[in-house]
Amino acid sequence: MGDLGSSVAAPGSTTPGVPEPGSPNSNPPAPGTPSPSEPESAAIDTHIGAVVYFSSASENTARFIKNCHLPEAGLNVYRIPLRPKSAPLVVHEPFVIVVPTYGGGDISKALPPQVRRFLNDRGNRRLLRGVIASGNTNFGDAFCAAGDVIAEKCHVPFLYSFELTGTPEDMRKVREGLRGFFLRLAAAETDRPD
Numbered sequence: 593m594g595d596l597g598s599s600v601a602a603p604g605s606t607t608p609g610v611p612e613p614g615s616p617n618s619n620p621p622a623p624g625t626p627s628p629s630e631p632e633s634a635a636i637d638t639h640i641g642a643v644v645y646f647s648s649a650s651e652n653t654a655r656f657i658k659n660c661h662l663p664e665a666g667l668n669v670y671r672i673p674l675r676p677k678s679a680p681l682v683v684h685e686p687f688v689i690v691v692p693t694y695g696g697g698d699i700s701k702a703l704p705p706q707v708r709r710f711l712n713d714r715g716n717r718r719l720l721r722g723v724i725a726s727g728n729t730n731f732g733d734a735f736c737a738a739g740d741v742i743a744e745k746c747h748v749p750f751l752y753s754f755e756l757t758g759t760p761e762d763m764r765k766v767r768e769g770l771r772g773f774f775l776r777l778a779a780a781e782t783d784r785p786d
Contacts, residue, residue, distance in 0.1 A: 627682065628682050628685075629670060629682050629683065631669055632669050632671045633662070633663045633668070634663060634668055635663050635665075635666045635667055635668050636664050636666070637666060638666050639667075640665075640666040640667065640774040640778065641666070641668075641685070641686055641687065641770070641774030641777070642667055642668040642670060642687040643662055643667050643668070643669050643670070643687060643689075644671075644672060644681065644688075644690070644716075645657050645670070645671055645672065645690040646671070646674075646689075646690075646691050646692065646704055646706055646707045646710075647692070648674065648692060648704070652692065652726070652756055653692050653726060655757055656690075656726065656757050656758045656762075657669060657690060659758075659760075659763050660763045660766050660767045661763075661767060662767060662770065664767075666771065668685065670687070672706050672710045673706065680709070680710070682713070682715065683715075683716050683719055684715075686719050686721050686774075686777065688720075688722040688723065688724060688770060688773065689720060689722075689723050689724070690724045690725070690726075690766075691703070691704065691724075691725050691726070692725070692726045692727070692738065693725055693726065693727035693731065693734065693737050693738040694738065695731070695734060695737070696731065697733075697734045698734065699733075699737045699740075699741075702734060702737035702738045702740075703738045703741050707742075711742065711746065717746060720742075720746050720748055721777065722748050722749045722750070722751045722773065723742040723749070723750050723751065724739065724751050724752045724753070724766060725737075725739025725742075725750070725753050726753070726754050726755065726756060726758065727755065728756060735753070735755075736754075739753055752765065752769060754766075
């Protein structure tokens with residue numbers, strides 16, 4: 593599998609006071625931590641979670657996210673910048689990441705470098721709760737491999753995969769699935785003993 597980079601925490605490693613990926617807990621940012629980025633689209637009504645996505649210049653993933661109507665499901669939507677000189681995205685709430693698969697079938701190149709950079713920020717990575725990936729079936733075994741790489745390296749569930757820009761059924765499943773996922777995370781948090 594591909595590598596997110598040397599700064600990604602090794603399996604089983606922990607940082608005291610930082611929840612493990614997959615945990616619904618999140619601590620407030622430490623003093624000196626960069627200010628959180630504003631969502632591209634804010635949740636409407638009751639806010640239950642967030643989605644972070646990356647889209648290349650083709651805008652395939654951006655169109656998919658827009659057509660999912662995630663703010664109406666209670667989700668903030670953030671976009672990882674395409675250009676390296678753009679200010680980095682800083683997220684301070686639990687999120688699921690949606691990524692395209694790069695590399696044309698070469699699994700070692702499946703993860704977009706912008707996504708690698710975003711997840712190599714410990715503050716962002718500690719709030720990752722799951723991954724959704726898109727891909728091209730022409731990539732064979734590397735179809736949606738970016739999701740496999742992130743799930744393996746960050747120890748989060750690979751929640752869903754879709755081809756290219758997805759279908760209306762994919763959009764419905766992602767919207768409803770994410771809403772259910774974040775509601776279950778919230779319920780698990782309230783059920784935990786003190």
